Amino acid sequence: MVSLKSSVVLSAEISPAASGRWLDTIIKGDCVSALEKLPDNSVDVVFADPPYNLQLGGALHRPDQSLVDAVDDAWDQFASFEAYDAFTRAWLLACRRVLKPNGTLWVIGSYHNIFRVGAILQDLNFWILNDIVWRKTNPMPNFKGRRFQNAHETLIWASPSAKGKGYTFNYDALKAANDDVQMRSDWVFPICSGGERLKDENGDKVHPTQKPEALLARIMMASTRPGDVVLDPFFGSGTTGAVAKRLGRHYVGVEREQTYIDAARARIEAVEPLGGATLSVMTGKRAEPRVAFNVLVESGLIKPGAILTDARRRHSAIVRADGTLASGGEAGSIHRLGAKVQGLDACNGWTFWHYDDGGVLRPIDDLRTVIRADMARMG
């Protein structure tokens, strides 16, 4: 079992000593000034659940005249769109400074604020990777019957710049977990309620917009690796911290209200981290070491002079000693020649070309696994 502490030691870039003790802590204060305590390029992912700028215009009552406990806290009040926009720009810029260039940022919001946040993200040159819809299984009904039931919230997933190409996305794991079809942009989760919802000594909810842990788990399993650092600049009740600890990720939280900080600390303290074996992330071919075709020839798995064909034996080529293929006067790499014989621009020669194994055609890709198994044993 890999403990959270040993994960820290394994991470070359981040260590508790170098981090100024901010790792796995909650920093009290306004998020822009609090983030000044963090060095540049120090976090892998930002998850932000900013104030929604709700404008309900008076109390909301259910049909039975009971009062709906709406979000009307002081921290959620802004004088104008301009004030909200300035606030948004400030915290986004502060987050980008501490975010690694290959990191990504998540923001969640509703129609009250998400359009402003999205437009500002684009204005600041963030690059939107996806917008994600969280569909709620159990949303609050629309009591007035004058609109559609507000049954979803929107997340934006963005790279800090248009050139950010090396971001983490655990595509293969998500696909395998999703019954072998790729994960879509619409997710279904219940809202946070029942035992998961933090309550104070009076039985009242501690935080008005506590997010479900399943939502954060999906986000972290998709866009982080074990040992990564997740920053939450609006920490609230600490869902980000609790999920990060459970999944073997590090967290940094920023929060202004002492009540929330106290509740989050106690909550995270009680979390039991999962063991190392359960945290391994499934990877696909992309993560495998590269093996060049001539390695197969040099190792004798394929002999010079051998004939390769496509799966239907419509095209054939001869293997040359230098690791290239030749066919009808043309020669080139397995990829180039595969493309050429098909009249295409590109081709994956590993899956296109097959060898004859006692009458059965098998892709030459199968032979790479032999080489890779050897490489794995040698370290």
Add this chain to the structure above:
Amino acid sequence: MVSLKSSVVLSAEISPAASGRWLDTIIKGDCVSALEKLPDNSVDVVFADPPYNLQLGGALHRPDQSLVDAVDDAWDQFASFEAYDAFTRAWLLACRRVLKPNGTLWVIGSYHNIFRVGAILQDLNFWILNDIVWRKTNPMPNFKGRRFQNAHETLIWASPSAKGKGYTFNYDALKAANDDVQMRSDWVFPICSGGERLKDENGDKVHPTQKPEALLARIMMASTRPGDVVLDPFFGSGTTGAVAKRLGRHYVGVEREQTYIDAARARIEAVEPLGGATLSVMTGKRAEPRVAFNVLVESGLIKPGAILTDARRRHSAIVRADGTLASGGEAGSIHRLGAKVQGLDACNGWTFWHYDDGGVLRPIDDLRTVIRADMARMG
């Protein structure tokens, strides 16, 4: 059966004579200048499908090397966000002038443009009533496996001012059509394909972004009454006109391209208006919800680290936090790993793998019924 002509007569405010002959026509031209032909406060609903301002890199090929026919039309090209914003402000203001104070406006977009549109709507003092998610049953996949599949588009439904309170919303009709539960903000429809998709004489699609009629039908059934006037400032292939005529509403279209105008005219000409009783068939059907394995993990019904076995306990595997299974150095989806441990090509992991429920082995498929019970309430 209500004919279109009698609907006109029933409408006190709009008559063909007073309308200057623009009712149920397509006006050729740029939408801002074309709308100058319409009087103030003359339409009940605006449906706008503006250019999305896609910013495509190079050509995109499917894994089989076929080329994706991208939206690279000139009308979707803008020099900058500033240019797109100015364009957006101009058409929104032109639409608001002709929109009745108690009318409403719909805009559809994707993450490329919808955040800008939404923020500008708010800046112009439109009042957002809902954001609506159109979930596509059959979206295009993400071919490179570097992001989530882009499986939805977003609509914004707004009132022209914060004081617009008398807008039409057929709450009870929608609820009745939705198995007596409130209509939610997430809608499911297939993309427009098959016989509904307009093709030219070469068999090519007439318009690259033709919207499904079911989507427009939902919109009109929700926010208009028979005889109302629906303006579409980006008329394209005329889906708005076709659905308006079928549902006994009036339309006005604005379109720049003669090709689209010709196709839309012929299309609308062929439409047979329906009677009110047949309209419920347009609202779309719900399918049995698909539940993937990761939903069980994320919901806590199966915990990471849990051991699954086959019915006779001959094979076992451990559940990982990413929603995959691992066994003897191998990892994969419940289906892949089930096949692998049995030495088979395929396996239904839902019936193969079992969990231990107090000494009794039960197939993990049983746990899906719990989730489906939750989802059933969503409609």
Add this chain to the structure above:
DNA sequence: GACGATGCTGAATCTTCTG
């Protein structure tokens, strides 16, 4: 005609490494 195999397509900001 029925049925399976094969092919085509849809609003898409869709790779990564080496030299």
Add this chain to the structure above:
DNA sequence: CCAGAAGATTCAGCATCGT
């Protein structure tokens, strides 16, 4: 930084064709 090469990557629905 750029050019070039390696090589990884798709889901649902509909149309067409062959048996």
